[in-house]
Amino acid sequence: MPKNISYTSSLEDVHFEHLGIGAVLQRYRLKVPMNQREYSWESKQVLDLLRDLAGAIHESKSSYFLGTIVLTSGEDDVLEVADGQQRLATTTIILAAIRDFFVEKDEEMLVNSIDSEFLFKIDRKARDIEPRLTLNTDDNEYFRKKIISRPDLPERNILPTKPSHYKLLDAANQVSKHLGQIIKPHGDEVKTRLLNEWVDFIEKKTQVIVLKVPDDLDAFVMFETLNDRGLKTSQADLVKNYLFRESGDRISEAQKKWSAMNGALDSTGIDDITMTYLRHFLSSLHGLTRDKEVLAKIKANYKGKTTAISIIDQLAKASTDYVAVLNQDHKKWVIAHRFSETLLSSAPQ
Numbered sequence: 001m002p003k004n005i006s007y008t009s010s011l012e013d014v015h016f017e018h019l020g021i022g023a024v025l026q027r028y029r030l031k032v033p034m035n036q037r038e039y040s041w042e043s044k045q046v047l048d049l050l051r052d053l054a055g056a057i058h059e060s061k062s063s064y065f066l067g068t069i070v071l072t073s074g075e076d077d078v079l080e081v082a083d084g085q086q087r088l089a090t091t092t093i094i095l096a097a098i099r100d101f102f103v104e105k106d107e108e109m110l111v112n113s114i115d116s117e118f119l120f121k122i123d124r125k126a127r128d129i130e131p132r133l134t135l136n137t138d139d140n141e142y143f144r145k146k147i148i149s150r151p152d153l154p155e156r157n158i159l160p161t162k163p164s165h166y167k168l169l170d171a172a173n174q175v176s177k178h179l180g181q182i183i184k185p186h187g188d189e190v191k192t193r194l195l196n197e198w199v200d201f202i203e204k205k206t207q208v209i210v211l212k213v214p215d216d217l218d219a220f221v222m223f224e225t226l227n228d229r230g231l232k233t234s235q236a237d238l239v240k241n242y243l244f245r246e247s248g249d250r251i252s253e254a255q256k257k258w259s260a261m262n263g264a265l266d267s268t269g270i271d272d273i274t275m276t277y278l279r280h281f282l283s284s285l286h287g288l289t290r291d292k293e294v295l296a297k298i299k300a301n302y303k304g305k306t307t308a309i310s311i312i313d314q315l316a317k318a319s320t321d322y323v324a325v326l327n328q329d330h331k332k333w334v335i336a337h338r339f340s341e342t343l344l345s346s347a348p349q
Contacts, residue, residue: 014211014212014213015210015211015212015213016209016210016211016212017209017210017212018207018208018209018210019207019208019210020202020203020204020205020206020207020208021066021069021087021088021091021202021206021207021208022091022095022118022199022202022203022204022206023203023204024069024088024208024210025088025091025092025095025118025119025132025133026117026118026132026203028071028078028079028132029077029078029079029121029130029132029134030071030078030079030080030081030088030132030133030134031074031078031079031080031081031133031134032080032081032085032133032134032135032136032139032140033080033081033082033136033237033241034136034137034241034244036081036085036136036237036241037136037237038135038136038138038139038162038163038164038167039085039086039089039135039139039143039164039167039168039171040086040164040167041086041089041090041167041171042167043170043171043174045086045090046090046170046171046174046175047174047178049087049090050094050174050175050178050179051178052064053094053198053201053202053206054178054182056201056205056206057197057198057201061205062205063205063206063207064201064205064206064207065207065208066087066206066207066208067084067087067208067209068083068084068208068209068210068211069081069083069084069087069088069208069209069210069211070082070083070084070211070213071084071210071211071212071213072212072213072214073212073214078134079212082213082237082238084208085135087208088133089133089135089143089168090171090175091202091206092118092119092132092133092147092148093147093168093171093172093175094175094179094198094202095114095118095119095199095202096114096119096147096148096172097172097175097176097179098114098179098195098198098199099111099114099115099119099150100150100151100176101179101183101191101195102114102192102195103150103151103152104151105188105191105192107192110192110196111150114199115150117203118132118203119131119132119148120132120148131144131148138162138164139162139164139165139168141158142158142160142161142162142165142168143168145158146158146160146165146168146169146172147168147172179195179198182194183195235275235291235294235295236272236274236275236278238295239278239294239295239298240258242295242298242299243258243298243302243308243311243312244258244308246302246303246304246305246307246308247305247308247309247312248305249305250305250309253309254308254309254312257309257312257313257315257316258312258315258316260316260319261277261312261315261316261319262274264316264319264320264322264323265277265319265322265323267323268323268326268327270326275291275294277315277319277322278294278298278315279291279294280322281314281315281318281322282294282297282298286301298311
């Protein structure tokens, strides 16, 4: 049975829930913030999850732990996903693929069950059907049409236009192929039973710890406390989201500058370097800054469009120098060396 625990701390109310990841999709409407990173799982990560789930189901394991999901308060009872979107999106892809099989077999009751419990929710106020999981600006339309709409609808013919779309498409193909291999040797009745076992396992036994925190600053500090792999990337996303929101109608300018910064930092090949860079940069301006203080200092010192654009511009420009400090073969040093040689050769003897 799901366990619900909550306590009050310096982070205000932080709520913990121990749920199946399918139950998370059932219980909440979830939204990936507009400027959160895109879907990024590669084939290996998708296959690893599928094989782990298949093994756990075959061995009748009581549970399979899928990590921690961090949610923050949003608008209209929609929670924002601060960390966990890759697992939530891939789980949705698996459930949609099972639904597609039931569509093919005219199992309308099972189709409706997956649609209504895991994929969509009726918004009575808006008199509309909304996805239970909404991805970011770049991915959401493709995700909604290609993945979670029914396979017999014309919108499923949408073509991918971004790298993340191709990753979503590849994930969907991997899932469909893997499930197809599992059920292929069996008759229709057994196929249906096996896929229902997958749905039940995802709903109840593919377990996650859900942390619900009041806002992105609390989520940021929670990441610092958890110190889990990949959470530094989520911390950097929270900083990015805040600055993008503050940049208002200059958001496209902010996005270009942030991308330029990321491009420079990614060239180092160092994992999670963005948070380290942000900490060092802020330390140079505002004194010693720890990881857990990065977002707080950004919020305290950079409010409004002008200052948000200004700090992102500074971050973009300084990133090249930062990368050069980490790499003695950087082109900046090569140019500087050539310049010094030119000066020496032209100096009076």
